[in-house]
Amino acid sequence: MQVEQLHPWPSTVAEAEAIQDRLRGHVELTGPDTFALVAGLDVHYHGPGDDLTAAVVVMDAATLAVVEQVVAHGKAAFPYVPGLFAFRELPALVEALEQLTVTPDLLVCDGYGLAHPRGFGLACHVGVLTGLPALGVGKTPFVGRHEPPGAERGAWTPITHDGATVGRALRTQRGVKPVYVSQGHRITLDTATDQVLRLAPRYRLPEPVRRADHLARHPG
């Protein structure tokens, strides 16, 4: 599939933040509520340097059968700065997405979307650059405040930041830590929550993200 390139690539924190502030205006918070093909995205860092592997696994949303999977090897493209995490992983993720012969209907990112200090996390970047619906699933609370959700699968509480709802803490499995869901692009928070829940019937994380994580760790 074709992915828009981000140019020029930022070389300073100020430039990266300016890109986020500019692209934030492109985010759409409504979109379809059903998806045939769902892709999980993840990156694994290895070695002492900045070497990394990006993986994308496309699954049939109804059956959770794997339709296609691709990897791209590269290096972190930016220093680690909280809030600018996306710039490390974006080039490798884009390179992987471009290898896909099918176009997913939804991208599920390992990280945040709207629940981000400037309201523009990795899932927003990926969504805006592809033009596809995208959502973010985080494993640890990153920004904002929330109450712990109830113990049962499907329970959720809002995550608020500066008085606005930016995501949800969602219990995908009973007795397991919640995940943190936020909108990336072209999706409502209700739909994002529903998708994460249905894509995680057995484990804490959505199946496409689990598969991508596994593939990034053990490519080939």
Next chain:
DNA sequence: GCGACAG
């Protein structure tokens, strides 16, 4: 064995 959790 794999997954959750500790720190």
Next chain:
DNA sequence: ATCTTGTCGC
């Protein structure tokens, strides 16, 4: 984020 060790439990 990474790595390593160990416990518990399905």
